[in-house]
Amino acid sequence: MKLKEVVELLGADLAFGTDSQLAEEVQTAAASDLMSDILARVDVPELLLTRLNNSQVMRTSAVFGIKAVVIVRGRAVDEKMIEIAQEEEIVLLTTPASLFESCGKLYAQGLRSAQPSTDSSRS
Amino acid sequence: MKLSEIVAALDLEVRAGADHLDREVTGAYASDLLSDVMGHASEGALWITLQVHQNIVAVAVMKSLAGIVLVKNREPDEATMRKAEEEEIPLLISSLGAFELAGKLFGMGLSGS
Amino acid sequence: MEPRYGKTQELLYELKIEQVMRTDVVTIASDATMSELREILREHSISGVPVVDGDELVGLASIEDLIRWLSSREPDCAVHEQMTRDPECLHADQPLVHALRRFDESGFGRFPIVERASGRMVGILTKGGIIEGVLRKLEREFKEEEIRAYRVSHIFEDLLADYKEIYLTYNVPGKDFDRAGSASTRMKRNLKRLGIRPDIIHRLAIASYEAEMNVVIYTDGGTMEYRISPHEVILRVRDRGPGISDVEEALRPGWSTAEPWVRDLGFGAGMGLPNIKKCADKLEIDSHPGRGTTLKMRIFTGEADEAQ
Numbered sequence: 001m002k003l004k005e006v007v008e009l010l011g012a013d014l015a016f017g018t019d020s021q022l023a024e025e026v027q028t029a030a031a032s033d034l035m036s037d038i039l040a041r042v043d044v045p046e047l048l049l050t051r052l053n054n055s056q057v058m059r060t061s062a063v064f065g066i067k068a069v070v071i072v073r074g075r076a077v078d079e080k081m082i083e084i085a086q087e088e089e090i091v092l093l094t095t096p097a098s099l100f101e102s103c104g105k106l107y108a109q110g111l112r113s114a115q116p117s118t119d120s121s122r123s
Numbered sequence: 124m125k126l127s128e129i130v131a132a133l134d135l136e137v138r139a140g141a142d143h144l145d146r147e148v149t150g151a152y153a154s155d156l157l158s159d160v161m162g163h164a165s166e167g168a169l170w171i172t173l174q175v176h177q178n179i180v181a182v183a184v185m186k187s188l189a190g191i192v193l194v195k196n197r198e199p200d201e202a203t204m205r206k207a208e209e210e211e212i213p214l215l216i217s218s219l220g221a222f223e224l225a226g227k228l229f230g231m232g233l234s235g236s
Numbered sequence: 237m238e239p240r241y242g243k244t245q246e247l248l249y250e251l252k253i254e255q256v257m258r259t260d261v262v263t264i265a266s267d268a269t270m271s272e273l274r275e276i277l278r279e280h281s282i283s284g285v286p287v288v289d290g291d292e293l294v295g296l297a298s299i300e301d302l303i304r305w306l307s308s309r310e311p312d313c314a315v316h317e318q319m320t321r322d323p324e325c326l327h328a329d330q331p332l333v334h335a336l337r338r339f340d341e342s343g344f345g346r347f348p349i350v351e352r353a354s355g356r357m358v359g360i361l362t363k364g365g366i367i368e369g370v371l372r373k374l375e376r377e378f379k380e381e382e383i384r385a386y387r388v389s390h391i392f393e394d395l396l397a398d399y400k401e402i403y404l405t406y407n408v409p410g411k412d413f414d415r416a417g418s419a420s421t422r423m424k425r426n427l428k429r430l431g432i433r434p435d436i437i438h439r440l441a442i443a444s445y446e447a448e449m450n451v452v453i454y455t456d457g458g459t460m461e462y463r464i465s466p467h468e469v470i471l472r473v474r475d476r477g478p479g480i481s482d483v484e485e486a487l488r489p490g491w492s493t494a495e496p497w498v499r500d501l502g503f504g505a506g507m508g509l510p511n512i513k514k515c516a517d518k519l520e521i522d523s524h525p526g527r528g529t530t531l532k533m534r535i536f537t538g539e540a541d542e543a544q
């Protein structure tokens with residue numbers, strides 16, 4: 001689905017994102033509140049859903065090449081996050097919905113995880 | 124919905140609390156932040172996380188959660204399993220990531236408040 | 237100039253209407269008056285608007301309609317009396333070249349754009365919009381080409397020496413969470429500019445960021461030094477303590493001493509060092525409790541077969 005459809009589906013507020021970014025298609029998503037878990041993945045998800053609202057979410061997304069970040073539970077984003085979003089060209093959304101519900105709705109619309117990580121913590 | 128139905132439908136492995144799967148699950152909460160779960164998860168919810176250390180059991184007990192599902196085949200520590208068994212908290216494992224697991228549970232009708 | 241022209245043509249096939257149309261469409265109600273139309277056109281400096289009846293698109297009113305009405309000196313009337321009825325619409329998913337052909341054949345100045353499935357109006361396309369869209373895209377591609385022209389191999393080829401490397405260092409202040417990670421993201425940009433292969437940049441960026449975050453979280457600060465030579469990048473991350481008492485243990489996935497406040501920031505899964513190990517071709521950790529830690533990682537930048 002298109003990012004602008006994600007915005008509608010989640011009743012999200014757009015903290016940063018240009019028209020042409022919002023016209024882009026996304027097919028993969030991940031939900032995580034742990035940065036190293038995200039970075040341990042083999043495939044890069046296009047969309048990241050998280051409850052964390054700090055600069056590191058944006059930096060991690062920039063490092064990993066994530067297209068769009070959705071902050072759940074209506075948590076506020078600060079100037080710094082928006083500044084990094086702009087600099088690194090990452091779409092930044094906030095939704096009042098919970099992480100669970102946001103994942104559920106996006107999954108129902110056909111979004112899937114990028115290939116699951118080969119989990120190195122599996123012993 | 125009973126926890127046992129979810130275990131069967133999603134092919135979850137049971138690492139602890141096998142005797143307590145007849146519990147009613149009233150919703151689900153996905154989070155890897157203990158303080159977030161402490162603050163916002165509601166009683167009877169099934170908790171989706173990739174945190175494996177033993178504090179998760181304490182959080183589940185305090186919030187009266189229905190159980191914990193570890194995603195992406197995360198294996199809990201020995202101590203976590205022991206504690207979960209003691210505290211009667213079902214500890215389950217899914218091969219799916221949090222996004223897809225939440226997607227499937229939502230599709231089964233669980234709510235996420 | 238010839239090849240550029242070819243590129244533009246290619247873009248017209250590649251780009252979809254929805255990528256260049258305006259989505260914030262100004263509309264006018266069919267029972268609005270012609271003088272209201274004049275105001276709307278003037279206010280938004282546009283030359284035409286779709287006319288709607290509730291949600292339904294019923295016509296197009298343009299500056300030509302306005303001029304015709306003005307010169308006829310008729311009294312003010314409803315827009316629907318002067319508009320073009322049942323305007324031709326284009327689909328959002330059609331290639332731009334199709335739109336261009338329709339502009340050419342019809343002589344119209346604008347087309348409402350509708351979504352194929354629902355028939356809902358989702359935008360408006362003018363010739364100006366097409367030009368802007370193509371220029372934007374061309375500019376982006378041009379930038380990418382420019383970057384390629386700067387390829388690190390060229391830089392190294394242009395310099396004459398027996399040994400060549402680019403040396404960049406960054407200071408990493410401890411406990412400064414606002415700036416944490418900025419060395420790695422800045423470095424990632426440099427590596428792109430140097431034309432290093434994207435999959436290698438990806439690994440470097442991850443390893444560098446994890447190391448940087450550890451310095452911010454666990455130490456009072458340190459430095460990151462990158463040595464970029466034609467076939468490899470060496471990254472040395474040094475900090476001023478407290479050191480890691482058992483390096484072997486620290487490399488185990490899931491092993492972490494992070495305090496709750498660190499976990500609340502999204503760190504402390506004990507995955508950082510394992511991630512670094514996975515990303516680097518070679519990793520050495522030298523740590524002295526009380527004094528500090530040095531991580532040295534090497535990543536080969538040549539083609540896969542060069543990375544022996």
Ligand SMILES: Nc1ncnc2c1ncn2[C@@H]1O[C@H](COP(=O)(O)OP(=O)(O)OP(=O)(O)O)[C@@H](O)[C@H]1O
Pocket residue numbers: 035036037446450451454455475477478479480486487491492493494502503504505506507508509510529
């Ligand atoms: N530069 C350092 N100085 C001192 N201790 C360190 C340093 N880097 C890592 N450590 C120690 O090693 C442990 C493991 O580090 P690692 O990066 O693998 O995981 P983490 O930082 O705890 O969690 P994550 O990286 O997943 O957020 C840390 O908890 C810390 O105790």
Ligand SMILES: [Mg+2]
Pocket residue numbers: 446449450503504507508509
């Ligand atoms: Mg770390």
